[in-house]
Amino acid sequence: MTAQDHDLGAAGATGRGDGDEPAPGPVPHGRDGDRVVAPAADGDDGVEDALALVGRRSALSPRGRQAPAPGQDGQHSGHRGTPWDEARAVASRAGRAGVLRTHRDPLAASLGRVLATPLTAFIDLPPFDTSAMDGWAVAGPGPWTVVSGDNGILAGQGEAEILVDGTAVRIATGARVPPGATAVIRSEHARTDGGGHLHARRQVIHGQDIRPRGQECRSGDQLLPAGTLVTPAVLGLAAAAGYDELHTVVRPKVEVLVLGDELLTEGLPHDGLIRDALGPMISPWLRALGAEVTGTRRVGDDAEALRRAVAESDADLVVTTGGTAAGPVDHVHPMLRKVGAELLVDGVAVRPGHPMLLARLAPGRHLVGLPGNPLAAVSGLLTLAEPLLRLRSGQATPAPYRASLRDEVHGHPQDTRLVPVVHRGDAVVPLHYRGPAMLRGIAAAHGLAVVPPGGGRPGDELEVLDLPWPPSSEGCFT
Ligand SMILES: Nc1nc2c(c(=O)[nH]1)N[C@H]1C(S)=C(S)[C@@H](COP(=O)(O)OP(=O)(O)OC[C@H]3O[C@@H](n4cnc5c(N)ncnc54)[C@H](O)[C@@H]3O)O[C@H]1N2
């Protein structure tokens, strides 16, 4: 396989008291030191909205600045973060920066990549007039004299002799229709008599059951545009159209760094330690978004190990999990400052996940910092990593998709909310268990509804970010 550089890029809460529902008053849930006193039965810890309502942030664009020191600037100095849609636009622009690498590979190796150039028909399809049924090719009106016995014309044979008017020949599905034939009669719609003649049992229409040459496409027609994801069906079409290899965009290389000394990679949580939920989740999710994940490394809460891992990485995108806030071992901001990164997005006005960030490490190389709370990490994945990877892997941008909300979802006063939903008929239904530290809702979800500040009421048409895999079942937490 040859890799070549191509410049394409330059080119539920249904009122069961989920704790993430803000209350109408100034502070929704009481805080007790580190403990948040949430009103919820099945919801989350409520911290996000409590923090929002005490107004931690002012509006301050991070664009063009180096990473600030925690407590000195950035997300911990009181700014509210980049509006959600603006953050996605910045991530898209980051994904467009630089050059897309493309290559030509055999069909099977191209599955899951994106077409770098349109799929154009080399030939007419079908390439010849083809019988659509097993039966008889006939010429002119019947009855017809049968001109050959045995199997007649089979699929895969060269061009047959001209069929003269008043004659019929046996033909198989997929065989070339002989010149002169005017119709194909299915075997069950015809009978032969003892005298070697064929009689139709029903009316014969000119051209019936013949697939004419070029019915699906003519040579030179565009079958699929650049930017199309190569699915199994695309492989089939490409093969039918005569392709042996496909010209696709090289998947961007992504490395995942999982932060946190409290994380276990196996067994049951114990003694304050918990299982790493993001290591197993982020890498396949990134693959589903079009990335080639080169590895997932656990770097603990070691500031120097994190700096080294980022400085030494040759990935197009580094994704970190955890350590985005201002705790004593939250090393992402200081590390970005040390490696001279430029913060493009430093906090987003979205719940959960507001400490998420996007930084430029070098021209065409970026870092997405996902917050450690697992649903907040998903929010960061879809807000920042998804648009960046979509552009970086050459995928076409789908039109935003909206669906009607079935049940009310309370809004955050200023921020967008991303709420796990399932599709039910024409509507989406919000799921429970959607607190920032919970995965139970998203694991059953078909997508995330984008709930604007102020909330959504039944019947509102909300944008839905579908998850990059087919819905498996109806969610059971509505
Ligand atoms: N004083 C403030 N504290 C916090 C704020 C804030 O604005 N001011 N924001 C809160 C929000 S919102 C989030 S989200 C988190 C973000 O924290 P970090 O990105 O620094 O993440 P950690 O502190 O490392 O972890 C947070 C939480 O998530 C758990 N975690 C981390 N990694 C994993 C993993 N791989 N699998 C499962 N769980 C993980 C970790 O144990 C913590 O419980 O900060 C809030 N605090």
Ligand code: MOO
């Ligand atoms: O509440 Mo945090 O949202 O987990 O970003």
